[in-house]
Amino acid sequence: xxxxxxxxxxxxxxxxxxxxxxxxxxxxxxxxxxxxxxxxxxxxxxxxxxxxxxxxxxxxxxxxxxxxxxxxxxxxxxxxxxxxxxxxxxxxxxxxxxxxxxxxxxxxxxxxxxxxxxxxxxxxxxxxxxxxxxxxxxxxxxxxxxxxxxxxxxxxxxxxxxxxxxxxxxxxxxxxxxxxxxxxxxxxxxxxxxxxxxxxxxxxxxxxxxxxxxxxxxxxxxxxxxxxxxxxxxxxxxxxxxxxxxxxxxxxxxxxxxxxxxxxxxxxxxxxxxxxxxxxxxxxxxxxxxxxxxxxxxxxxxxxxxxxxxxxxxxxxxxxxx
Numbered sequence: 001x002x003x004x005x006x007x008x009x010x011x012x013x014x015x016x017x018x019x020x021x022x023x024x025x026x027x028x029x030x031x032x033x034x035x036x037x038x039x040x041x042x043x044x045x046x047x048x049x050x051x052x053x054x055x056x057x058x059x060x061x062x063x064x065x066x067x068x069x070x071x072x073x074x075x076x077x078x079x080x081x082x083x084x085x086x087x088x089x090x091x092x093x094x095x096x097x098x099x100x101x102x103x104x105x106x107x108x109x110x111x112x113x114x115x116x117x118x119x120x121x122x123x124x125x126x127x128x129x130x131x132x133x134x135x136x137x138x139x140x141x142x143x144x145x146x147x148x149x150x151x152x153x154x155x156x157x158x159x160x161x162x163x164x165x166x167x168x169x170x171x172x173x174x175x176x177x178x179x180x181x182x183x184x185x186x187x188x189x190x191x192x193x194x195x196x197x198x199x200x201x202x203x204x205x206x207x208x209x210x211x212x213x214x215x216x217x218x219x220x221x222x223x224x225x226x227x228x229x230x231x232x233x234x235x236x237x238x239x240x241x242x243x244x245x246x247x248x249x250x251x252x253x254x255x256x257x258x259x260x261x262x263x264x265x266x267x268x269x270x271x272x273x274x275x276x277x278x279x280x281x282x283x284x285x286x287x288x289x290x291x292x293x294x295x296x297x298x299x300x301x302x303x304x305x306x307x308x309x310x311x312x313x314x315x316x317x318x319x320x321x322x
Contacts (some may be wrong), residue, residue, distance in 0.1 A: 026123070030083030032209045033303060035199035035256070040094055040251070043183050043193035047152035048098035050301070056093040058102050062109035063089030070118040084123045088112050091131035091255060094190025095248060095295075098150045104142050106254045108134040128302045129262050132295050139295070149186040163187045164246045165291035168238050180245040191248040201254030210258035213270040219244065220254040221278025229286060249281070252294040267310045269305075269312040276301045 005104035044052040067085040071078045080086075089109050096105065112134025120126040139146045149163055163186045164175035179185050183193025191197065204210045243249065257263060257277055264273045277297045284293025 018233065026084070027082045029209045029260075030087050032204065032207055033087050034083060036203045036209075037090055037094065037190070037255070038053040039196035040190035040193065041090075043196040044048070044094065044098075047183055047192060048150065048189055052093075055096060055100055055105050055189070056090060058105045059093035059096075059109045060086055060089035062106040063092070063113050066110045066113040067118065070114060076122070076178045079123070082123070084117075085113060088117065088130045088134075092134045095131065095135050095188045095251065097146060097148055098189050101145055104138060104145060107141075108138045111137040112163065124261055126261055127246035127305065128299055129256055129259050132256060132299050134297065135295055151186055152184050152192070154261055163277075163291065164242075165285065168242070168246075169285070169291040172235075174238060174242060177241065177245060180242070188248055188251075191251040194245045194250055197250045197254060199252070203255065204258070210254070211263075211267075211270055212275045213267055214258045214263055215253040217271040217274025218249075218257060218278050221275040222249060222282065223248075223284040225279050243282065243285065247285075247292045252277075252298055257298050257301075258292075262305060264305055264308045264312065266312045268307070269308040272308055272312070273301055273305065276304065277278065 041053075041056065041294060064080055064085045068078050068080055089112075092108055092112050093105065096108070112130045115137070116128055116130030116133030117123065117126045162170075164180060167175065175185055181194045185192050192307040201210075201215065205212045205215070222243045223240045226238070226243040229237040230240055238246075253274075257274065264270050277300075280297040281293050281299050284290060284296060290296075
């Protein structure tokens with residue numbers, strides 16, 4: 001029998017479950033998301049002006065600064081370069097109305113990081129998407145600025161306009177699908193151009209940074225649930241394709257709902273999660289008081305992720321069904 005040798009320098013790392021593996025490190029994945037958001041940033045500038053870059057700078061700056069300050073207070077290592085704080089600030093900026101107040105933007109970033117992320121313990125522990133927490137706070141605190149939309153191709157002194165969802169909900173006027181696809185419509189700065197969002201989302205899915213099951217199940221759900229009401233009464237309810245491209249659905253499906261921390265771990269769980277978001281969104285859009293509901297739908301389903309993970313655990317090897 002051949003003699004065996006051991007390597008005394010080898011160390012076995014014991015970590016708690018779940019053991020999820022990816023060829024991307026957290027830092028690499030975060031910066032890939034930044035790269036994938038470039039088309040949406042460009043569309044925001046093209047359609048709403050260079051002022052949007054200032055909003056992005058303020059949002060990112062206060063997000064990173066808040067994270068660094070809280071880490072310092074807690075005497076924890078400052079992990080700014082992992083990109084998570086930058087992502088939160090960037091996502092928040094892109095889901096705000098064009099030409100939004102800079103002071104309110106800063107407040108939203110502080111809340112997003114402080115309450116949406118660090119209060120839970122930091123990256124990997126938060127149960128809600130931090131950027132959406134920041135936006136929800138702004139929506140509740142400053143409802144008028146958060147629902148004041150400017151027409152595209154204007155700058156700071158632009159005239160106000162209605163979003164396609166508002167126009168249909170209150171006036172039954174449907175926007176042209178080509179405008180929805182290109183982005184020449186009113187809405188949040190980074191959400192209006194479907195083609196820009198899709199380009200970034202396809203990059204993330206192709207690179208394996210996000211799992212395709214969440215956005216695909218959301219898209220299938222919005223088409224099915226929206227289609228049911230459309231076929232019941234086409235005059236009262238919008239075409240399901242309108243649901244798909246209007247508002248922040250695609251941006252939410254590709255950049256918000258796919259967040260590693262706040263989405264389910266299993267394939268089945270991701271599908272349940274995506275379908276749940278789509279169902280809640282359709283209910284809010286058609287029967288709620290607000291024309292849009294992507295933010296609330298994702299946050300609502302974020303709260304169910306622990307239960308989804310609990311009841312969709314992978315089967316243990318060797319387990320015998322009773």
